[in-house]
Amino acid sequence: MKFPTSGLYAITQTEGKKLATIVQEVAAAIKGGAGVIQYRDKTATTIDRLNCATALQTLCHTYAIPLLINDDVELALKVKADGVHLGKNDGSIAASRKRLGNKAIIGLSCYNDINLAKKAEFEGANYVAFGRFFPSASKPLALPAQQETLRLAKKIIQVPIVAIGGILPNNGQQLLDNGADVLAVIGGIFDHAAEQSALNYQTLFSR
Numbered sequence: 001m002k003f004p005t006s007g008l009y010a011i012t013q014t015e016g017k018k019l020a021t022i023v024q025e026v027a028a029a030i031k032g033g034a035g036v037i038q039y040r041d042k043t044a045t046t047i048d049r050l051n052c053a054t055a056l057q058t059l060c061h062t063y064a065i066p067l068l069i070n071d072d073v074e075l076a077l078k079v080k081a082d083g084v085h086l087g088k089n090d091g092s093i094a095a096s097r098k099r100l101g102n103k104a105i106i107g108l109s110c111y112n113d114i115n116l117a118k119k120a121e122f123e124g125a126n127y128v129a130f131g132r133f134f135p136s137a138s139k140p141l142a143l144p145a146q147q148e149t150l151r152l153a154k155k156i157i158q159v160p161i162v163a164i165g166g167i168l169p170n171n172g173q174q175l176l177d178n179g180a181d182v183l184a185v186i187g188g189i190f191d192h193a194a195e196q197s198a199l200n201y202q203t204l205f206s207r
Contacts, residue, residue: 001064001065001066001082001105002066002105002126003036003066003083003105003107003126003127003160004035004036004160004182005160005181005182006160006181006182006205007033007034007035007036007182007183007205008033008034008035008182008183008185008189008198008201008202008205009034009035009036009037009038009162009182009183009184009185010026010029010030010034010036010037010038010184010185010186010189010190010194010198011037011038011040011070011164011184011185011186012025012026012037012038012039012040012041012056012186012190013025013186013187013189013190013191014040014041014043014044014052015043019048019051019052019055022052022055022056023052023055023056023059025190025194026056026059026060026194027059028193028194028195028198029189029190029194029195029197029198030059030060030063030065030198031195031198032189032194032195032196032197032198032199032202033198033199033201033202034065034189034198035065035182036065036066036067036068036182037056037060037065037066037067037068038067038068038069038070038085038184039052039053039056039067039068039069039070039081040070040071040085040186041070049072049075050075050078050079053067053069053075053076053078053079053081054079057079057080057081060082066082066083066105067079067081067082068081068082068083068084068085068105068107069081069083069084069085070084070085071084071085071086071087071090072084073091073095073096073099073100074099076100076104077099077100082104082105083100083104083105083106083107083126084096084100084104084105084106084107085106085107085108085109085129086106086107086108086109087108087109088108088109088111088116092123093106093108093120093123093124093125094123094124097124105126105127106124106125106126107125107126107127107128107129107162108120108125108127108128108129109129109131110128110129110130111130111131111142111143111145112130112143112144112145112146112149113149114149114152114153114156116128117130117153117157118156118157121157121158121159125159126159126160127159127160127161127162127182128153128157128159128160128161128162129161129162129163129164129184130145130149130150130153130161130162130163130164130180131145131162131163131164131165131184132144132145132164132165132166133145133147133163133164133165133166133167133175134165134166134167134168134171135165135166136164136165136166136186136187137166137186137187142165144165145165147174147175147178148178150163150175150178150179150180151178151179152179153179154178154179160181160182161179161180161181161182162180162181162182162183162184163175163180163182163183163184164183164184164185166187166188167183167184167185167188168188169188169200169201169203169204172201172204173204176204176205183201183204185201188201189201
């Protein structure tokens with residue numbers, strides 16, 4: 001599967017939720033139009049993460065939607081996910097590519113650093129992500145990114161550009177207008193009824 005060139009990227013909200021709830025919410029987000037899912041869980045046990053990732057992989061492939069694993073190449077390999085999303089301290093793109101193969105989707109968090117994005121693209125990343133752009137409950141301490149970075153990236157980066165951080169239907173358009181291709185969302189989808197919340201973003205991509 002390929003990473004989408006436009007659309008909504010749903011990242012799981014897992015804290016305090018049982019596996020069945022997580023899977024149910026992700027299914028609703030997909031029905032609402034999410035085109036790619038990232039499994040992100042910073043607190044679960046190894047076995048719980050394996051079980052959840054396995055269930056999400058089955059779900060996503062039922063809908064022909066790519067599943068990416070946050071920060072964990074070995075877990076992605078175990079569950080045969082479609083790829084990984086890496087932070088700056090999560091290993092190299094080259095090492096991830098060697099483990100996961102040429103068809104794997106590999107994305108990198110570039111924060112507000114255009115040079116990091118250029119390097120990631122050169123090393124074979126399938127997409128680059130910038131953010132946070134707005135206050136974010138999931139990443140409250142993350143340094144803010146500037147929309148000027150999106151405008152610059154659009155001029156020099158060929159792979160899809162993802163924006164993340166506090167993105168809602170009423171502020172996402174400005175990010176798309178400034179160069180983002182894909183909007184990555186956690187709370188804006190999963191803080192509410194996930195299917196309707198995901199649907200609320202779809203008008204942004206049909207303009």
